[in-house]
Amino acid sequence: MNAIDSYITPDGRTIGAPVMEMKNITLRFGGVVAIKDISFDIREGEIRAIIGPNGAGKSSMLNVMNGFYHPQEGEVHFRGEKRGPMRPHQIAHQGIARTFQNIALFKGMSTLDNIMTGRLTHMKTGMFSQIKWWGAAQREEVENRELVEKIIDFLEIQTIRKTPVGRLPYGLQKRVELGRALAAEPKLLLLDEPMAGMNVEEKEDMSRFILDVNDEFGTTIALIEHDMGVVMDIADRVVVMDYGKKIGDGTPEEVRTNQDVIDAYLGVAHD
Numbered sequence: 001m002n003a004i005d006s007y008i009t010p011d012g013r014t015i016g017a018p019v020m021e022m023k024n025i026t027l028r029f030g031g032v033v034a035i036k037d038i039s040f041d042i043r044e045g046e047i048r049a050i051i052g053p054n055g056a057g058k059s060s061m062l063n064v065m066n067g068f069y070h071p072q073e074g075e076v077h078f079r080g081e082k083r084g085p086m087r088p089h090q091i092a093h094q095g096i097a098r099t100f101q102n103i104a105l106f107k108g109m110s111t112l113d114n115i116m117t118g119r120l121t122h123m124k125t126g127m128f129s130q131i132k133w134w135g136a137a138q139r140e141e142v143e144n145r146e147l148v149e150k151i152i153d154f155l156e157i158q159t160i161r162k163t164p165v166g167r168l169p170y171g172l173q174k175r176v177e178l179g180r181a182l183a184a185e186p187k188l189l190l191l192d193e194p195m196a197g198m199n200v201e202e203k204e205d206m207s208r209f210i211l212d213v214n215d216e217f218g219t220t221i222a223l224i225e226h227d228m229g230v231v232m233d234i235a236d237r238v239v240v241m242d243y244g245k246k247i248g249d250g251t252p253e254e255v256r257t258n259q260d261v262i263d264a265y266l267g268v269a270h271d
């Protein structure tokens with residue numbers, strides 16, 4: 001697959017060149033090696049899953065992808081450029097949006113206002129220019145609002161637009177969080193265990209929205225998940241981690257039949 005620039009999926013989507021390349025990544029916390037020499041890429045337009053049992057290193061990997069952790073060894077290339085250690089504002093402006101395992105929304109604010117906060121990194125007009133260039137600021141506000149309204153329609157959350165998110169059921173809060181990440185118009189969307197803590201119906205809804213986001217907005221998505229089953233239906237390709245190592249990488253079918261993966265999920269002892 002690496003030899004070609006793009007390919008068409010069975011359902012007709014075009015998967016392009018790599019957006020992110022992880023090259024021989026090793027991450028240590030003191031004596032603990034959380035990630036051991038792992039390489040993989042994420043291609044434009046695809047849904048890429050990273051799965052693995054407890055403690056496999058998935059969260060650590062997500063934080064390396066996001067730029068929050070800088071690995072001791074290896075290189076991260078994002079949109080064709082090698083990435084160095086970053087400051088928080090650089091992390092926020094690089095074009096990667098994420099959701100969190102423990103929802104990180106402003107609980108007292110409405111759905112609409114929470115999703116608007118996703119636009120903050122795109123705001124060009126600061127406070128002083130807003131006073132000086134009132135027209136430009138107003139135009140920006142209208143454009144931001146249009147996109148946010150489109151996202152609200154798309155995620156079917158019109159009826160809760162004014163509701164403080166703290167009052168919403170868990171599954172809907174997760175959907176608002178997805179909306180906020182989408183409002184940032186990311187080049188890469190990272191989802192941290194998007195189905196964790198959900199009931200079957202909420203998982204089905206979330207799966208459908210992830211597929212639709214990818215299809216309609218063309219968003220490249222990488223998600224980490226503990227539960228193997230839920231990602232098999234939606235991912236184009238899957239990386240499997242266990243004890244910080246990559247033990248599988250391929251289509252859901254390839255991964256499902258990989259003996260090392262089966263052993264890891266059954267808890268077979270390692271050397």
Ligand SMILES: Nc1ncnc2c1ncn2[C@@H]1O[C@H](COP(=O)(O)OP(=O)(O)OP(=O)(O)O)[C@@H](O)[C@H]1O
Nearest residue numbers: 029032034052053054055056057058059060061226
């Ligand atoms: N900040 C940290 N300091 C020290 N050790 C850490 C830190 N973060 C993770 N680790 C260790 O790194 C290893 C991988 O942890 P990580 O949280 O990345 O795995 P995970 O696959 O996300 O697990 P889970 O599914 O339980 O969330 C574990 O041994 C963990 O204890």
